[in-house]
Amino acid sequence: MKTWKVMLLVAALATIVVIAGTLIYLDYFARRRLRISTTTSLYDTGLLNEIEKQYEASHPVDLNIISAGTGIALQQAQSGDADIVLVHSPSQEQAFLLNGYGVCRRIIAYNFFTIVGPSTDPAKITGGNATEALKSIVAYGRNQTGQTKVWISRGDNSGTFSKEQSLWTAAGYNQTIISTESWYASTGSGMADTLNVADQKSAYTLSDLGTYLALSQGSTISLKSLISGGKSLLNVYSVMAVNPTKIANVSFNDAIDFIKWLVSDTGQQVIENYGKANYSQSLFYGAVQPLKNNTPQQVVQWMQSYAFINGTECPQQYRDDQPELYP
């Protein structure tokens, strides 16, 4: 008889759990969801958490943020698993638009990549530009014996990795060949993870400034930012909606609303102010005002040559007749 009591108790508990779960589930379906696939740097810095908080407070939409590298984010959008993408790899974005998957691209923010390394700077890269730095690192790495790692790469499909590849090319190396040398290591994971590995191994790596500051301020890592700024290290973040005529069942209207908010003064303020209190500098700079007013001219020129597609943020045929988005 005792076992029956146990069974009844278990059944009763089970029923309560199931009902509670269902209630939560229903509540979750009551709000519309907007699935955002994004690069790890926007997420790991905490910026998107802040954006989510601000946006959800004023809109009846649940932002579901899925953090992955740019390549994976775009891939997810292509398979219909995202409504909107927030990424930072202009060449991959262009392909995404041209293949008809993305529409309504807007550049929303920029900052700079940085080459970070141990404070002792054994390869002596400080003071040079990115190209010279990579050359010094290769020379230093080839002098190492055994399995000493000197350069840690993301090695994934991320925007940061795509930037790294172009930097190697600019410095006169083939990344595919370089990556097989013993001093070069790939983590295949996110920015924060890669910075942690570089820190543990006292190695150099390429990072976006935001993630680096967030980790270094939390005294998680002791790496120093050795080279930053300049055209070759410019980092530009864009947003695109997934094309509803190409991919069925995406939340297009909510996606457009979200893009409008991001490029609005309110959204740009949130981006610009994020992290100022903690890091005494902005982690990201809004890109909308600079592009509109053409100041600072230097950065705008760099953005135009690096992140524009056919001389514009978004070519006419991919604007989906959204005049408010492109004043």
Next chain:
Amino acid sequence: MNEVVDGIVKALQLIFSGDPTFYGIVFRSLLFSGIAAIIAALWGTPIAMLLGLRDFRGKSIVKGLFNALIGMPTVALGLILFLAFSKAGPLGFLAILYTPAAIILGEAVLVTPLVVSIATTAIEAVDQEMTNLAKTLGASESQASIAVLREAMNGVVLSNIASFNRAIAELGVALLVGGNIAGLTDVLTTDVSMYTQRGDFRYAIALAIVLLVIVFGINLIMISARKVKILLTLGRMPQ
């Protein structure tokens, strides 16, 4: 070293602070794993009864298969389910990728072999005489089966506890089909991983402590339950 101590102190403060984000994560973990364990029990127990009470061709192969699947790597299952649930995949029409439903279903699939194997062993351990006796006393086939299940109840309950334990401690499925969406599909394991990467050790340590308490606590219950069962069996012996 100081950082570690500092992290643990802050983590303990967080655990008792009533922080809604923190409790939300713990709650979701318990909820998803709990429902997954119930679903696995709902479809796993009948399979176990079939395997434990009936004889049919290929029975040993089926049992061997369930035993082998206990060791299913969670990332492999996560990947398979991700491909299946993705919009472009065969189950894409369900539209459950990156929702709690995907985690619950995935974990239920993950723990099913565990439920089936443990429960089958428990049912087989019930003396064959029991069935025969019940039938001699005029019980029908199904009544006899229920009598056996009643006898094996301790083992069946243990199989459910074990499956809950595996579900709450796994990372691969929750991460790949849940997407670690804050406030929706992030659970203890996925958040420990994320906060560690971000260098936010306060949250990472606090969540890991809760996870350990749950998993070890449940193991303790299982061990003591086994002891009770042995005592009960011994107590019955003289009769």
